[in-house]
Amino acid sequence: MKSKVTVKCPSNIALIKYWGKKDTGIQIPQNPSISWSLSDLTAKTTVKFLPSNCREIKFSYDGVPKESFLPKINEFFKRIEDVLPWVKNGIFEIDTVNNFPHGTGIASSAAGFGALATALLEIENKLDNNTEVFWNKVSEIARLGSGSACRSMFSKPAVWGASEAVKNSSDLYAVELKSPIHTNLQNWKDTVLIVDSGEKKVSSTAGHSLLNGHPYAESRFLQANKNLADLIKVMETGDVERFIKIVESEALQLHAIMMTSIPYYMLMRPNTIAIIESIWKFREETNFPVCFTLDAGANVHLLYSNEIESSVKTFIQTKLLLYCQNAMYLCSETGGKPQIEYYD
Ligand code: PMV
Numbered sequence: 001m002k003s004k005v006t007v008k009c010p011s012n013i014a015l016i017k018y019w020g021k022k023d024t025g026i027q028i029p030q031n032p033s034i035s036w037s038l039s040d041l042t043a044k045t046t047v048k049f050l051p052s053n054c055r056e057i058k059f060s061y062d063g064v065p066k067e068s069f070l071p072k073i074n075e076f077f078k079r080i081e082d083v084l085p086w087v088k089n090g091i092f093e094i095d096t097v098n099n100f101p102h103g104t105g106i107a108s109s110a111a112g113f114g115a116l117a118t119a120l121l122e123i124e125n126k127l128d129n130n131t132e133v134f135w136n137k138v139s140e141i142a143r144l145g146s147g148s149a150c151r152s153m154f155s156k157p158a159v160w161g162a163s164e165a166v167k168n169s170s171d172l173y174a175v176e177l178k179s180p181i182h183t184n185l186q187n188w189k190d191t192v193l194i195v196d197s198g199e200k201k202v203s204s205t206a207g208h209s210l211l212n213g214h215p216y217a218e219s220r221f222l223q224a225n226k227n228l229a230d231l232i233k234v235m236e237t238g239d240v241e242r243f244i245k246i247v248e249s250e251a252l253q254l255h256a257i258m259m260t261s262i263p264y265y266m267l268m269r270p271n272t273i274a275i276i277e278s279i280w281k282f283r284e285e286t287n288f289p290v291c292f293t294l295d296a297g298a299n300v301h302l303l304y305s306n307e308i309e310s311s312v313k314t315f316i317q318t319k320l321l322l323y324c325q326n327a328m329y330l331c332s333e334t335g336g337k338p339q340i341e342y343y344d
Helices: 067-079 109-128 135-145 147-151 204-209 217-237 239-261 270-286 306-323
Strands: 003-016 033-051 053-061 088-097 158-160 172-178 190-192 290-294 299-304 329-333 339-343
Touching: 003 109, 003 147, 003 239, 003 290, 033 147, 033 190, 033 217, 033 299, 033 329, 053 067, 067 135, 088 109, 088 239, 109 135, 109 147, 109 299, 109 339, 135 147, 135 172, 147 158, 190 306, 204 217, 204 270, 217 239, 239 290, 270 306, 306 329
Parallel strands: 053 088
Antiparallel strands: 003 033, 003 339, 033 088, 033 158, 158 172, 190 299, 190 329, 290 299
16 A cells, blocks of 8 residues: 655754663663753655565655665665564655754754654554554664664653663663653753854764773763763752753763774864853853753754743854854754654
């Protein structure tokens, strides 16, 4: 039976970072992580499926064929065959587009694989006459494309990786945090300040692998586990000061691990540090609930409570834009999950 599904899926930003993979299985994290979805930074993916004796994949970005993406997509389809055996037989036409501009240095793989995984599960549901979406399964499929993609499935914070602090947590998929979130830590926003829109010098895949034999690896994994347990408590009690300390420390630990890998490398740029220092100064002067986090790149994610949005916007305009490449920044609310926009 022919199907066509369009899904819009958010990206996400980790508060506790996944950095390092176990050598057992595919994309099995060395430590648990937790993230917020970014509902305004999305990928929209359409999958057309036609059953066939063998597999054929066509891939385009915003209607333009992109052969260069095919090796990664083919590898993804091979990886998911155990979970979705029917994907061995079919013609798949996949088109994807992000709502954030190209060249902003924002990893689009979380949103992209999240959308693709959701679309494939929708097709499976149609083939099986199921109506319920199994988000753990969608998350597991997304993980096989890009580890962090498995956390884009939930409106509440998403935890990926087995942890004693979170019931039902798993290395195979992310789960939604069930414990209550204090109002102090609800409805935060994320503004991504674009310091460098170029390709990263060291890919995340290469970065993860440098954790093997890293002199600080074991203590980093212990720290991440402890920080996750602490952060979950803090989200419940609403201790914003402690939240900020954990989140900023996690970002700096991620980059400290990069700088102490062998070979060592640095993804922060001078303007990354200038922005961080401005955020610290702004917080000291105003006592506002704002902090930063970093991905595996030079750009800075500025996280802040919804209530101080207008003051933060002024701060960005007057103090931070000069450090951004072409004065570029992206704003998003936190939360959000994949939405099925079209189904036939
Ligand atoms: O999903 P990957 O393999 O691109 O790894 C992402 C790792 C970080 O973004 C640095 C941290 C995280 O947990 O998202």
